[in-house]
Amino acid sequence: MQTASGARLDTKRVALLLLFLGVGWYFWxxxxxxxxxxxxxxMHESGHALASLLVGGKxxxxxxxxxxxxxxxxALPPGVLRKVVVFSAGYLGSAVMGAVLLxxxxxxRLCRWVxxxxxxxxxxxxxxxxxxSFTLLFCLGTSVVLGLAAKFLPSEVVDVVNLFLAAFTALYALFDFRDDLWNSQVRAGSDAALLAQQTWVxxxxxxxxxTLLGIALLGWAAYKSMHGEHRSSQMRMPPLSSARRS
Incomplete structure (x- = not known):
């Protein structure tokens, strides 16, 4: 399917994304x-960390x-704007990572680079x-697993792993918005409540x-990911049969 702008809707990509979103939701x-x-x-906490460093904090x-x-x-330097950036970088950071992975x-098609x-x-x-110890062991253990996967897994399996990571990250980011920010009891202890204390908003x-920014970002990334220029329409995608066997 091709739009007026020349972008082509890749039905295999759509099917794979829907398949992995469904798997993530069903086994949530x-x-x-x-x-x-x-x-x-x-990813959420790394968003806070990166934002803290970018605004001159530690x-x-x-x-x-x-x-x-x-x-x-x-620790952050004084300034309301810095706090807005850092507190916002958690939930939005998860959405950004979901968009980047998609x-x-x-x-x-960065494959092993992801x-x-x-x-x-x-x-x-x-x-x-x-x-x-738990955080350190999780980070280092998962790092080793991902490194070995990037090095030794067949290309088709790497594709499937990447696709599922992308879909699951996007799904988790959306569930995070719903469960943390739109549940009044949970929201009272969330980043939104902490930022409200600093800004009176x-x-x-x-x-x-x-939520609006995160959904817009993920929606844009999904749209761009599902469409490709005509010249790149022959990009190799793992067959649907391989995805089902995963």
């Missing part, structure tokens, strides 16, 4: 997916917990900022802003 409460959930929580520690909660402790996997970059990111964050307003 399975303990098997806990490592992936913790991986996205690490990151003290990052913590992950088995209940899928996490924390990034940092584009890197579907649009740019897993390799994730391997390096986790190792760096663990060594520099983990202050407890109600937490529900920050929730709305972050």
């Amino acid at each position: 409460d399975s303990r098997v997916l806990l490592p992936l959930k913790l991986l996205v929580v690490m 990151v003290d520690s990052i913590t992950l917990r088995m209940d899928e909660s996490g924390a990034c402790l940092s 584009l890197a996997t579907f649009r740019f 897993l390799g970059a994730a391997c390096v990111w986790l190792a760096v964050m663990g060594v520099l900022y983990a202050r407890d 109600p937490a529900i307003v920050w929730a709305a802003i972050w």
Whole structure:
């Protein structure tokens, strides 16, 4: 299917994305997916950490917990704008990573580079900022797994792993908005409530802003990922049969 702008809707990509979104949703409460959930929580906390460094602050520690909660402790220079950037970077950071993974996997076909970059990111964050054994072991252990996968898995399997990571990260980011920001009890202890204390802007307003921006970003990334220019329409995609066997 081709639009007036020359972009082509790749039905294989759409089918794969829907398949993996469905798998993630159906098995959402399975303990098997806990490592992936913790991986996205690490993306959330890494967003806070990176934003803290960008505004001239210092990151003290990052913590992950088995209940899928996490924390990034940092020291920031004075200024409301800096706090807005840092507090917003958690939920939006997860959405950004979901968008990046969608584009890197579907649009740019970076294949092993996706897993390799994730391997390096986790190792760096663990060594520099983990202050407890669980966070350190998770970061280093997952880094090793992703590094070995990037190095030794067949290309077709790497494609499937990348596709599922991209879809699951996007799904988790959306569920994060729903469960954390639109549940009044949970929102009271969220980043939105903490930022409301600093800015006097109600937490529900920050929730709305972050949700709209996150959904818009993920929607744009999904649209770009599902469409390709005519000249790139022959990009190799893993067959649907391979995805089903995963």
